[in-house]
Amino acid sequence: MKSKEKITARKTAGHFNTVMKHKYLVMKGCFSVGLYRQGLLHDLSKFAPTEFLVGARYWQGNRSPNNAEREEKGYSASWLHHKGRNRHHFEYWVDYNLRGEMGSGPVIPVKMPGRYVIEMLMDRIAASKVYAGDKYDDTYPLKYFEQGTHVISFMHPETAKLLHMLLKMLAEEGEEKTFAYVRRHLHK
Numbered sequence: 138m139k140s141k142e143k144i145t146a147r148k149t150a151g152h153f154n155t156v157m158k159h160k161y162l163v164m165k166g167c168f169s170v171g172l173y174r175q176g177l178l179h180d181l182s183k184f185a186p187t188e189f190l191v192g193a194r195y196w197q198g199n200r201s202p203n204n205a206e207r208e209e210k211g212y213s214a215s216w217l218h219h220k221g222r223n224r225h226h227f228e229y230w231v232d233y234n235l236r237g238e239m240g241s242g243p244v245i246p247v248k249m250p251g252r253y254v255i256e257m258l259m260d261r262i263a264a265s266k267v268y269a270g271d272k273y274d275d276t277y278p279l280k281y282f283e284q285g286t287h288v289i290s291f292m293h294p295e296t297a298k299l300l301h302m303l304l305k306m307l308a309e310e311g312e313e314k315t316f317a318y319v320r321r322h323l324h325k
Contacts, residue, residue: 141209142194152196155267156183162263167256170319175225175256182222191215199268224249225256227292246293251323254296258303258319262312275311279304 160180167176182188192215195202203213220228227249234245249257258278265277282289282304289297307315 142205144190144193148196149193151198152189152192152202155196155198156180156189156192159263159267162266163256163259166259166262166316169316170255170259170323172252172255172259175252176259179225179256179260180219180223182219185218187218188215201264201268224253225260227257227296230293230296231291246291246296248293249296251299254299254303255319255323257300258307261304262307276308279308 160183163179164176167173167179183192191206191213192202195205195209197205203216203219206215207213220226223229227246230247230249230253231244232247234243261278261281265281266273269277279301282301292300303315303319306318
């Protein structure tokens with residue numbers, strides 16, 4: 138099926154600016170808690186043609202282009218590429234369930250290393266800031282997380298618990314206290 142959306146210079150520039158703003162915000166957050174390498178390397182796969190061209194084609198500025206691709210095609214090739222290359226997405230940490238653990242499903246969520254949970258926190262904060270714009274406040278990332286309760290079942294319970302705790306802390310106490318907590322207790 139051929140895409141109805143066309144890549145235009147305006148949409149390409151809009152997508153590029155969105156990606157760069159997102160990367161900057163994640164980098165700033167990662168740097169503030171000592172994750173310099175992850176801050177620099179965050180989401181580099183978004184510049185691969187598989188991801189970038191889809192982003193330019195479906196860019197709207199107020200939500201992920203992957204959702205628009207998913208609505209048109211029934212799946213997002215860009216997202217499949219992205220989540221398989223970026224360890225800060227819990228979907229990266231899913232494997233075959235050969236031992237019958239955690240239920241009877243064919244796949245099992247794997248507990249994420251702490252540094253990737255922290256990067257996921259920064260990713261969610263940055264995405265919320267980019268897409269909410271002036272409407273953003275520190276409750277947005279928590280609200281988005283809690284809206285996706287059907288998705289949380291694919292996340293390892295300990296990972297989900299830690300991320301939820303950090304997002305709740307962000308919503309109740311703000312960025313400064315949450316990042317200080319991360320620096321003191323989680324960054325190793």
